[in-house]
Amino acid sequence: MREIVLVNETHLGLPPHEAFGMFGRTGGAGWMFSARFENAEPGTAAGIDIPLPFAAPGGEATVRGTARIVEVRPYRRLVLQHETPWTGRITITFAPEAAGTRVRAVTELDEDALGWMTQSLGCAAPDGESRADEIPVALLTSLSGTAGLFGRAAANCAALAAEEINAEGGIGGRPVRVEVIDDRTDAATGLARLRDLDQRRGLAAVVGVHSSATFNAVSRYAQASGLLYLYTAANEGSQVQDGMLFRLGESVPDQLAESVPALMRESGGRAWYLIGNDYSWPRAVCTQGRRIAEHHRGHVVGQRLVRLGESVFDGVLEDIEASGADLVLSSLVGWSSIDFERRFHAAGLRGRIRTLAPLLEESTREHLGAAGSGVWSCLPYFSALDTAENANFLRRYRAAFGAWAPSPSALTESAYEGLHLFARAARKAGSPRGSEVSRALHGLTLAGPRGRVSVGADGRLRQSMYLAEATATGFAVRGQVPSGTA
Amino acid sequence: MIDQSHESDLVFRALNDATRRAILALLASEHEPTAGDIAAAFPAIGRTAVSAHLRILRDAQLVSEVRDGKRRRYRLGPNRADAAIAFLRQIYEQSLPAGDAVASERPEGLREAKNG
Numbered sequence: 060m061r062e063i064v065l066v067n068e069t070h071l072g073l074p075p076h077e078a079f080g081m082f083g084r085t086g087g088a089g090w091m092f093s094a095r096f097e098n099a100e101p102g103t104a105a106g107i108d109i110p111l112p113f114a115a116p117g118g119e120a121t122v123r124g125t126a127r128i129v130e131v132r133p134y135r136r137l138v139l140q141h142e143t144p145w146t147g148r149i150t151i152t153f154a155p156e157a158a159g160t161r162v163r164a165v166t167e168l169d170e171d172a173l174g175w176m177t178q179s180l181g182c183a184a185p186d187g188e189s190r191a192d193e194i195p196v197a198l199l200t201s202l203s204g205t206a207g208l209f210g211r212a213a214a215n216c217a218a219l220a221a222e223e224i225n226a227e228g229g230i231g232g233r234p235v236r237v238e239v240i241d242d243r244t245d246a247a248t249g250l251a252r253l254r255d256l257d258q259r260r261g262l263a264a265v266v267g268v269h270s271s272a273t274f275n276a277v278s279r280y281a282q283a284s285g286l287l288y289l290y291t292a293a294n295e296g297s298q299v300q301d302g303m304l305f306r307l308g309e310s311v312p313d314q315l316a317e318s319v320p321a322l323m324r325e326s327g328g329r330a331w332y333l334i335g336n337d338y339s340w341p342r343a344v345c346t347q348g349r350r351i352a353e354h355h356r357g358h359v360v361g362q363r364l365v366r367l368g369e370s371v372f373d374g375v376l377e378d379i380e381a382s383g384a385d386l387v388l389s390s391l392v393g394w395s396s397i398d399f400e401r402r403f404h405a406a407g408l409r410g411r412i413r414t415l416a417p418l419l420e421e422s423t424r425e426h427l428g429a430a431g432s433g434v435w436s437c438l439p440y441f442s443a444l445d446t447a448e449n450a451n452f453l454r455r456y457r458a459a460f461g462a463w464a465p466s467p468s469a470l471t472e473s474a475y476e477g478l479h480l481f482a483r484a485a486r487k488a489g490s491p492r493g494s495e496v497s498r499a500l501h502g503l504t505l506a507g508p509r510g511r512v513s514v515g516a517d518g519r520l521r522q523s524m525y526l527a528e529a530t531a532t533g534f535a536v537r538g539q540v541p542s543g544t545a
Numbered sequence: 546m547i548d549q550s551h552e553s554d555l556v557f558r559a560l561n562d563a564t565r566r567a568i569l570a571l572l573a574s575e576h577e578p579t580a581g582d583i584a585a586a587f588p589a590i591g592r593t594a595v596s597a598h599l600r601i602l603r604d605a606q607l608v609s610e611v612r613d614g615k616r617r618r619y620r621l622g623p624n625r626a627d628a629a630i631a632f633l634r635q636i637y638e639q640s641l642p643a644g645d646a647v648a649s650e651r652p653e654g655l656r657e658a659k660n661g
Contacts, residue, residue: 151641164637177625
């Protein structure tokens with residue numbers, strides 16, 4: 060698995076404990092890609108900024124990725140596991156020497172690092188060895204950029220599903236092969252890479268766990284080319300199923316109909332401030348959130364949409380305080396959400412202003428730790444769900460990807476359901492052809508980690524929604540509501 | 546995977562130069578620039594020297610030439626894997642703080658053997 064080994068050394072004119080203490084400190088630029096995390100202890104998620112030797116789409120000179128701290132031996136040794144955009148392991152050792160410390164980093168990178176980099180050099184998405192009888196299915200997700208922190212768990216869930224499908228004999232004896240595409244949280248990149256892979260490999264289907272901005276770009280291509288497209292991420296829910304396009308993810312009304320009044324009841328607050336990124340899904344959350352709040356005799360005292368990827372929120376926090384809001388509805392996504400919640404927590408606002416963040420799931424929460432404690436969310440899956448099916452699923456997930464792999468969430472676990480629904484429909488249809496699979500999908504049911512789900516005549520998923528509150532270490536599930544109630 | 550062949554000597558030689566690595570980075574960022582575009586991005590070096598660098602990169606198959614009327618345009622490939630490794634090396638060289646001393650880098654490992 061480990062393809063490339065890189066060794067770097069440096070001498071620091073500091074004793075080992077001071078050199079060690081520099082790791083993760085704010086302002087310690089250059090230290091392991093400016094790794095940022097809540098606590099230097101095993102299991103803690105870290106954000107990293109990887110400098111690129113060339114310009115990324117949008118002209119950025121760095122790419123945002125994630126890592127996990129897996130071992131800490133004070134003043135001697137630190138081990139990090141790379142999660143996104145590629146996987147690998149970095150071991151940093153500290154040895155005292157004359158007038159300071161020798162710091163050594165051994166980086167072992169997996170093959171996907173090479174794949175990600177060659178893709179970035181204009182080469183087509185995954186180009187590995189493939190068997191002629193394989194059924195290629197793309198997982199279109201984000202492994203870098205603002206939504207990049209979701210990608211590793213989504214890829215893991217898709218890989219686990221494929222392994223299970225193939226262990227059951229695949230589809231008519233043919234194995235399913237999942238090809239992961241990183242859209243870099245950029246719609247044009249997602250479209251270009253998907254089109255390229257489809258034209259070279261002839262995809263049977265694409266499972267999408269990405270932003271609705273990418274969905275809007277890719278869905279036109281999928282429709283025009285007759286590609287079966289299972290979009291399993293949370294979405295606006297404004298349109299019904301359209302040919303071979305399935306919006307299986309929870310809709311905005313699914314997420315807000317019960318959670319908005321529930322938080323008003325719980326807190327006694329009525330004055331909402333709406334904050335989100337400026338693209339289609341957050342705009343729908345603001346519109347629907349306002350409607351639902353007003354229906355329950357609440358009102359909106361302020362609203363702000365910031366660009367996707369925004370990381371500075373000082374002005375927004377001042378605006379929220381000045382507005383007199385006692386509730387916040389946040390449709391910030393990925394890193395924007397993390398940066399906002401950290402600042403909100405640091406400003407001491409958590410005590411008097413309650414927050415509902417419908418896309419705050421495990422991948423996001425694991426970077427927040429205690430800073431996210433008290434935020435509410437409403438999603439069709441939490442890894443904390445106390446069911447035998449889920450316990451079973453998590454056991455298989457941990458066995459396959461290790462104790463420190465990112466926890467599955469509603470967003471990322473949806474790739475698992477998407478793959479299994481595809482396989483089940485293809486077996487029912489007796490063919491992996493998109494047109495036949497799409498007909499067979501209607502009325503299909505599946506008992507999975509999130510409970511029993513079924514595909515309705517409108518192409519949407521019927522499933523339970525769960526209301527949960529983030530704690531310093533996970534989510535506490537507060538209630539269950541059916542979808543489609545709004 | 547230690548490759549002693551002529552081809553890998555060419556790759557090693559091509560990548561063992563900061564200007565040539567910068568040219569690769571430029572080709573990764575921009576769509577098929579001409580030799581003139583590339584020379585313009587490296588004003589301190591001079592056109593003749595840039596042409597020499599491009600020839601070395603081409604011999605290593607890290608860069609290929611495309612005819613566009615009278616002009617020649619350049620793009621990465623066909624050998625993208627070695628260029629990708631060069632970029633990964635460059636990224637991790639920056640992963641430790643330089644501190645108050647000169648950072649040294651000692652490549653090791655299988656894939657690195659041919660580069661180091």
